[in-house]
Amino acid sequence: MDSHELMSPCSCVWTLSQLVSMAAIKEESDYDSSRSSLTAPDSRRSWISDIGSSSSISVRSSIGGGDTPASSCRYKPHKANQAEWEAIRRLRAATGRVGLEHFRLVRRLGSGDLGNVYLCRLREPWSTGCLYAMKVVDKEALAFRKKLRRAEVERDILRTLDHPFLPTLYADFEASHYACLVMEFCPGGDLHVARQRQPGRRFSISSTRFYVAETVLALEYLHMMGVVYRDLKPENVLVRGDGHIMLSDFDLSLKCDVVPKLLRHTNLPSSGKLPPPPSSSPSSCVPPTIQPVLSCIFRGVHKCHHAAKERDAASDGGDDDSAESVAAATATTEPEVVVVEPVAARSKSFVGTHEYLAPEVISGQGHGSAVDWWTLGVFMYEMVYGRTPFKGETNEKTLINIIKQPVTFPPLAGAGAGEWEEMRTAQELMIQLLTKNPKKRLGSVMGSAEVKRHPFFKGVNWALVRSVRPPEVPPSPAPAPATKKVMMMSRKERQEPYNYRPEDHHFEYF
Numbered sequence: 001m002d003s004h005e006l007m008s009p010c011s012c013v014w015t016l017s018q019l020v021s022m023a024a025i026k027e028e029s030d031y032d033s034s035r036s037s038l039t040a041p042d043s044r045r046s047w048i049s050d051i052g053s054s055s056s057i058s059v060r061s062s063i064g065g066g067d068t069p070a071s072s073c074r075y076k077p078h079k080a081n082q083a084e085w086e087a088i089r090r091l092r093a094a095t096g097r098v099g100l101e102h103f104r105l106v107r108r109l110g111s112g113d114l115g116n117v118y119l120c121r122l123r124e125p126w127s128t129g130c131l132y133a134m135k136v137v138d139k140e141a142l143a144f145r146k147k148l149r150r151a152e153v154e155r156d157i158l159r160t161l162d163h164p165f166l167p168t169l170y171a172d173f174e175a176s177h178y179a180c181l182v183m184e185f186c187p188g189g190d191l192h193v194a195r196q197r198q199p200g201r202r203f204s205i206s207s208t209r210f211y212v213a214e215t216v217l218a219l220e221y222l223h224m225m226g227v228v229y230r231d232l233k234p235e236n237v238l239v240r241g242d243g244h245i246m247l248s249d250f251d252l253s254l255k256c257d258v259v260p261k262l263l264r265h266t267n268l269p270s271s272g273k274l275p276p277p278p279s280s281s282p283s284s285c286v287p288p289t290i291q292p293v294l295s296c297i298f299r300g301v302h303k304c305h306h307a308a309k310e311r312d313a314a315s316d317g318g319d320d321d322s323a324e325s326v327a328a329a330t331a332t333t334e335p336e337v338v339v340v341e342p343v344a345a346r347s348k349s350f351v352g353t354h355e356y357l358a359p360e361v362i363s364g365q366g367h368g369s370a371v372d373w374w375t376l377g378v379f380m381y382e383m384v385y386g387r388t389p390f391k392g393e394t395n396e397k398t399l400i401n402i403i404k405q406p407v408t409f410p411p412l413a414g415a416g417a418g419e420w421e422e423m424r425t426a427q428e429l430m431i432q433l434l435t436k437n438p439k440k441r442l443g444s445v446m447g448s449a450e451v452k453r454h455p456f457f458k459g460v461n462w463a464l465v466r467s468v469r470p471p472e473v474p475p476s477p478a479p480a481p482a483t484k485k486v487m488m489m490s491r492k493e494r495q496e497p498y499n500y501r502p503e504d505h506h507f508e509y510f
């Protein structure tokens with residue numbers, strides 16, 4: 001069969017195994033592949049409830065329609081000289097489009113709620129060495145499960161991203177009733193697995209600082225693009241070939257409008273006097289498009305820091321009037337900060353992973369970008385202590401703990417003086433991130449700017465984080481599959497249908 005038939009409009013419905021076989025390597029040897037996908041325990045699965053909008057959204061089969069120059073974002077200035085990007089660009093220039101028939105699937109990297117992710121490479125001989133991750137979702141199955149909208153949201157978000165710590169979408173297209181996203185391949189696995197390899201199954205404070213700092217930058221960019229991530233956890237933080245991170249999995253994310261607003265540093269939550277949500281420039285979660293917006297701009301940050309100290313000193317004493325008077329005294333001289341994050345966005349969807357849920361998500365009172373700062377606190381805690389802070393014996397107990405229990409820290413056995421001091425600063429940051437009231441949580445008013453200023457990140461040069469040597473650099477990917485049998489998918493694996501098990505994803509709390 002001519003592989004181009006795949007894209008011709010026809011009423012045929014192909015099975016995934018047929019499509020995968022067509023795209024798979026021609027050498028049909030049956031290699032044993034013990035590389036089964038990594039699946040997280042049930043309580044760590046992500047999900048979205050019907051509360052809010054998901055169930056009422058009509059199922060539109062609008063994914064893809066073939067990857068043509070106009071169909072997805074083609075402008076990725078940060079990837080300009082990257083071999084993988086260049087290979088796709090060259091293919092598109094030669095053929096006018098990118099489709100499944102241009103790829104060879106090598107093996108399955110993993111599977112999730114929406115579909116399977118495959119390691120693949122281009123068939124063109126000149127593209128040797130360029131590896132990609134292809135997410136394949138069955139649109140019909142998703143439509144049946146009322147989750148097609150999630151796949152569309154993920155595709156739309158990926159199309160807009162261009163950041164060193166976020167996935168690059170090289171192409172997206174349809175093949176029969178499958179929708180395919182071709183993304184950057186991360187050979188280093190995820191941070192959940194990486195943590196298991198650490199001594200005591202915990203990351204050191206300096207490794208934690210590195211990964212958390214990169215995550216902050218990724219969240220900052222997402223927020224500025226009007227995206228609330230909502231699914232931060234170590235399983236979703238992948239490690240690139242160079243050891244830097246890449247956040248993955250955007251199907252639970254929330255798209256919002258972001259409207260820049262000017263705030264003074266005195267409005268920080270630690271002042272105890274919060275500004276009302278800006279009624280003139282609210283963030284809305286409805287519009288389907290995302291427009292890049294301005295970065296945060298600071299003027300006179302040194303003054304900010306000084307004023308913050310004064311304000312903190314006043315509010316530490318629990319004297320609201322004192323805090324207020326300091327705020328008032330500095331109000332006219334304080335620098336202004338342009339905040340472009342969707343801090344006032346509100347969604348009522350019950351979405352996330354049990355151990356990582358923010359209190360406002362559980363209570364259903366509406367949530368916005370502050371949920372990402374809560375999950376950052378849980379993420380950091382798990383990196384440092386090897387477990388999440390509110391985990392109970394059951395999912396229900398976990399949720400109750402999140403709402404009711406204060407965050408506590410296990411004793412740090414055998415820590416030296418230096419490490420103890422660093423740990424104390426880390427704990428301070430975690431406490432501020434794990435503040436149950438989202439309005440008082442670090443990051444809730446001025447976004448990432450507040451988080452980045454915390455003393456835990458003292459010495460971090462935010463502009464150069466991507467040039468810092470990561471704690472671990474994964475070994476180079478294996479040579480091209482044509483010369484390495486172990487990289488090939490077995491016939492059994494290629495033909496295996498996507499196996500959705502509803503019991504893994506069912507959620508019954510509300």
Ligand SMILES: Nc1ncnc2c1ncn2[C@@H]1O[C@H](COP(=O)(O)OP(=O)(O)OP(=O)(O)O)[C@@H](O)[C@H]1O
Pocket residue numbers: 038046109110111112113114115116117133135167183184185186187235238248249250251
């Ligand atoms: N770019 C990538 N590079 C390497 N592996 C990847 C990549 N993207 C995804 N994977 C692997 O595939 C698995 C499934 O991917 P992903 O989480 O995006 O799917 P999903 O269907 O959206 O899952 P979820 O149930 O978490 O929503 C991941 O856990 C990871 O192991």
